[in-house]
Amino acid sequence: MQTMNDINAPYTILMADDDEDDRLLAQDAMQAAGSEYNCFAVADGQQLLDYLKGEGEYAQQGSKVMPNVILLDLNMPILDGRETLKRLKSDALLSKIPVVILSTSAEREDITEGYGLGASSYMVKPTDFSSLVNMMKQFNEYWFECATVPSFDRAGIVSPPYK
Numbered sequence: 001m002q003t004m005n006d007i008n009a010p011y012t013i014l015m016a017d018d019d020e021d022d023r024l025l026a027q028d029a030m031q032a033a034g035s036e037y038n039c040f041a042v043a044d045g046q047q048l049l050d051y052l053k054g055e056g057e058y059a060q061q062g063s064k065v066m067p068n069v070i071l072l073d074l075n076m077p078i079l080d081g082r083e084t085l086k087r088l089k090s091d092a093l094l095s096k097i098p099v100v101i102l103s104t105s106a107e108r109e110d111i112t113e114g115y116g117l118g119a120s121s122y123m124v125k126p127t128d129f130s131s132l133v134n135m136m137k138q139f140n141e142y143w144f145e146c147a148t149v150p151s152f153d154r155a156g157i158v159s160p161p162y163k
Contacts, residue, residue, distance in 0.1 A: 011037035011144050014067035016048040016084065017102070018076040022125070025132065026071070026102070032129075033136040037144065038065065044076045045084030052094055067097060068149040072119075074103040074110060082117060089118035096150050098143070 013030075017023045023041040030039055042048050050056035052066070070088070074081035081101060088094045098120040103110065106124045114122045123139070126132050143149060 012065045012067045013039045013069050013071055015041045015071040016045055017073040018043050029132040029136045032133045033140055035140050045079030048084055069143050070097055070099045071102045072099050085117040
């Protein structure tokens with residue numbers, strides 16, 4: 001798992017994307033956008049679920065910080081974004097975490113399906129870095145300045161909102 005910024009940052013993002021270059025590029029864009037939050041990255045949907053539930057390779061890590069928002073790629077091996085989203089939204093605790101799909105697909109079918117499965121938002125990955133930085137600025141402004149995001153631990157205890 002990769003991390004960005006200080007563990008004491010007020011917000012946490014968990015990103016699932018099988019392409020290491022895309023993960024690093026997104027994290028670089030977040031930093032370039034001036035983001036002040038943690039970003040943890042995993043390579044597939046199964047790792048995302050294991051992280052959130054404290055299972056598998058994350059079982060010994062104690063009570064890690066739960067994300068305020070999940071960035072989810074659709075096309076990944078092992079457990080793709082669609083099945084991951086279904087499982088997230090069928091779990092009483094995990095269903096509370098906003099999920100933003102971040103995909104290269106701009107297909108109407110994928111967008112409609114993503115929202116139908118419970119995605120909070122759908123963003124199409126831009127093809128150039130400056131556009132990605134701009135997208136991450138807008139992501140940050142919306143999710144961490146306009147919206148109020150949930151905060152809780154694996155036991156489901158909801159903390160007061162950050163705002």
